[in-house]
Amino acid sequence: MTSAAAQNYLKAIYTLQEQQAAVTTSALAQYLKVSAASATNMVKKLARARLLHHSPYHGVQLTGRGEKMALEVIRHHRLIELFLARTLAVPWDCVHAEAEKIEHVISEDLEDRIATFLGDPTLDPHGDPIPTKAGQVARPVYPSLLDVGAGQSAVVRRVSDQNPEHLRHFSKLGLVLDANVDVLEREPFEGPLRVRVASGAEHIVDETLAREIWVSPLTGQTRTGMARVKKSK
Amino acid sequence: MTSAAAQNYLKAIYTLQEQQAAVTTSALAQYLKVSAASATNMVKKLARARLLHHSPYHGVQLTGRGEKMALEVIRHHRLIELFLARTLAVPWDCVHAEAEKIEHVISEDLEDRIATFLGDPTLDPHGDPIPTKAGQVARPVYPSLLDVGAGQSAVVRRVSDQNPEHLRHFSKLGLVLDANVDVLEREPFEGPLRVRVASGAEHIVDETLAREIWVSPLTGQTRTGMARVKKSK
């Protein structure tokens, strides 16, 4: 009952639950790229195993046990991502796909070895928090780059790992973890942003992409940042 | 058609082929711990995919393509074993089970990275040769410890990875890769051996176990080795 498929469903439900409280069958099906019928099927099986509550036609919610299991898989995933990045220099746009498969097959013993080797890390290569073995997980809430006002600076804290191509793009732009960004200006109606990165280069970041980057705004340096921009022109 | 199950069958057939030319259904079934009917079933599928020849009631033989595929899986397996042993100090009795699962899910890219990281190694932690990416594999033929005459010394070159408990036992005894062993005496009728290891400790090694250790006999040092034994008593 803890097949790779079941683990993927639990993980998906956990992830979706972080955003919307009620996880619907169709949201789940869309996220996992399976048919709605398949999702219903697995949901019923997970409900029977008491890993989630299912109120038919209204959505699902993980039980304590289900959440614990989801967090175990997520812990595996993020530890493996960091391990591959550290030991083999696997680029951050590739670690996700590898971890997605390896996470289902490693033993608890290997998990422990990896965690110890990495010094019991708390963040994976995308800035996602790594749950503890006990099932505790930090819930860092950062504004997205889109929420940073024009003229403000920020530090990249977390980047969505869902799209490898986006990640590759971010790398090229210098939008990596802990990088400084100055938001120069922003088109109206949630339009694209113009930003300047540490190297001094300026880039246009689309709205969709900006939503995938979460940051710590640097309130103190806002003005000076802009001042320097204006002076340099 | 290259499911984990199919890969395991190909690997098993390759391994069995190394010993006996004709691999029978029952040998395969016994090795993989499945029923004979299941083995026949998969054999027919692999034959349809032209990965092996099947002469019904008489056994199977890998085709070129089948052998290539088997070697790819074995390469994955042995690289992963060595990688886990090197980076995480996973003991040699555990690496096999982990590799058995991970071998089916890593990408070619990750395989390449691991191989490069390890310096394109040729032997895994048990002394098994690692096939090249092109599908070439060394065929070292060593006599087993059982073939070493009383009074001879030898160096451990390869140890069967099939039984974790045996491996753990060998570790305790000091029968590790590249270790020196003096065969002191041997009970008649292929009985157990008495050996002395590098530390000077003496141990009894059962026939079954001795068959799982392959060595390079040290012809020159035979007499002196024994002489020293007798003197020390």
Add this chain to the structure above:
DNA sequence: TCGCAAATTTAGTCGCGGCTAAATTTTTTA
């Protein structure tokens, strides 16, 4: 509030990779 569209579930199918029991072929032995 009634009806329709959208969401969801149910019903039934498929391939995979196991299984057992029965049939068949090969091998051994009397």
Add this chain to the structure above:
DNA sequence: TAAAAAATTTAGCCGCGACTAAATTTGCGA
């Protein structure tokens, strides 16, 4: 060499996790 034993294959089944098509429920708008 014929019968019994052993090995192998065939037939038919099961659970898993996907699918499509059809039925059902929900909820929104007229």
